[in-house]
Amino acid sequence: MSVLAKAAYFWRSAASGLRHAPFIHFVAVTTIAIAIFSAGLAQATGRMVEALIGSLGGEVQVTVYLSPELDEEGAAVLRERMVALSGGKAYLVPPRAALERLATELGDLGEALAQLPENPLPPSLELEVPPERRTPGALKILAQQLRALPGVTGVDYGEEAVERLSAISKALRYGGWVAFAVVLIATVVIVSATLQLAIYARRGEIEIQKLVGATDRFVKAPFLIEGFLQGLLGAGVALAGLVAFERFAGPGLASLFSFLVGPGGMVPLLEPRIALELLAAGCALGLGGSFIAVGRFLRV
Template sequence: MSLNAIGHLLRETGRSLTKNAWMALASVSTVTIALFVLAVFVVVSANVNHVTQLLENQVEMRVFIKPHVSRQQEMALYREAKAWPQVRRIDYFTKQQAADNLKSEFPDQQDLFQVIQKSNPLFDGFDIYTKTPRQIPVVASRMSKDPIVHNVVYQGTVVRRLTRLGNILKWSGWVVEALLAIATMLIIVNTIRLAVFARRREIQVMRLVGATDWFIRWPFILEGLTIGLIGAVVSDMVIGSGYRWVIKRAATSLPFWPMAGWHQVMAQTTLFTVAGGLIVGGLASLIAVRRFLKI
C-alpha cells in the first residue's frame, strides 16, 4: 500500500470520526467504561495473586514437641524430617527462643512476659518449609503421627481460600466483560453504520470506479480500532492514577498489606485493555461494514 493510500485512509478515518462526533463520543465512553471494569478486575486479581504467592512462599508449618521429651529425641526427629523429599528447610527452636520471639514481636505485653518468665508454658519445636504448598498436608499428617509431637499448625487454609477467591474473580470477570463487550460492540456497530450511511453515495461512486471492497472498508475499520484504542488509553489513565493513589493510601493506612507494584500491575492492565479495545473495535467495525457492503 502506497503512502498516498495510507494518507487517504487516515484522512477518511478522521473525517468520519468528526462527522459523527456525538456517536463516536458515545462509543468511546462505552468502550472506556467496559475497559475500566476490565482493568479493575485485572488490578484486583493481580493483587490477590500477589498476596497468594507471598503466602505460599512464606507458609510454614510449626510443629510443637511434647513437654519432657529429651533433646536426643527432638534431634532424631529433626534429622529424620530434614531428609524427607517434601521438606525444603527445617528450623529448630526451643521454648525459650519462642518466648524471646514473642517478646520482640509484642513489646507492650509486659504482664504476659512476666508470667512466661516464671513458668514458660511454650514448647520446643520446628518450623518446616515445604517445597510446594500442596506438600504441607502430607508433611503435617506425617508429623502429627509421631509420638513426641504435641501439635502441628500451618496456614494452608488461608492460601486455599485466596486461591479460590482468585479463580472466582477471574471467571466472574470474564463473564462481566463478555456482557460489556457485547453491549459495546452494538454501540460501535451503530456508530459505523451511521458513518457508512452518511457516505453511501460516495461509496457507490468508489465502487463504480473500481475501488476494492477492502479499500472502502479500511477507513471504517480504522475508525472502530481508533475508538477502541482511545477507550483503552482513557481507561488506563484513570486506573493508573487511581491505583497510584491506592498504593499511597495503603502505605499509610494498611502498611502490613503487600500491594502489587504499580509497574507490574499496569503492564498487565495495559496489555488487556489495549488488546480488548482493539479486538472489540475491530470486530464491531468489520461486522457493520460487511453487512453494509452486502446490500
C-alpha cells in the same frame, strides 16, 4: 490505483468519517476508554491481591509437636527427616523457649504463666515450607507424612486459614475473568452499533462506490480503520485517566491500605508492558466492533 494511493485514501476516508459523525464516534471512544480504564484498574487490583496472598503465603509455617520423651538426638534426627520431606528449613523450639515466646505474646497476661507448676508445652519443630508446597493440597499431604513419623504427636499449619485464602484467590481470579468477559462483550456490541450508524449515514457514498466497481474489501477498509482509530483514541484516554488516577488518588489509597500491603506494597497502575497491552486491547476492541458492524450492515 497503487497500494500507497489506496492506503492514503483509506486513512483520509476514515478521518473524514470521524469528523462527519463526531457524536457517534465520541460514544464509541468513551465506551472503549471506560472498558480499558476498568481493565487497567482490575489488573492492578489483581496484581495487588496476588502480592498480598504471596506475602501471607510466605508466613505459612508448619508446627510439628514432638513427644516429651524424645531426647535431643532423636529430635535432631527427626528434624533432618522433616527437612528431607519438605525441602524447607526446620528449627527446634524447646519447651522453655516456647513458654517464653507465649508469655511475650500474651503481654501483661503472660505473668500468669510463671505460676504454673510445670511447663505444659511440648518440644516442637517449626518448619518453613518452600513456596511451591504452600498450596492446600500439598500442605495436607505433607502434614499426613509428618504425622506418620515416630515421635510426632501433632501437626498444625493453619489448615482452615490456608484453604480459605486459596479459595479467596480463586474466587477473585474467576470473578475477574467473568467481569472482563461481560465488559468485553458489552463494549464490542456498543462499538459495533455506533459504527453501524456511521455506515448508515454514508450509505449513499457506499452505493456509488459499488456502482463504479469497488470491491468488498475496498468498501470495508475505511470503516475498519475507523474502528482501529476509535480503539486507539479510547485506549489513549484510558491510559491518561489511569495516570491521573494514580497521581491523585494513589497516595490516599496507599495510606488507606498500608496496614495490608505495607508502606511500599502498592502496585503501580501502569508499567510499560501493561500500557502496551492496554493500548493493544483498545485497538483490538475497536477493530472487533468495526468488523462486526461492516459484516452485519454491508452485505457485500
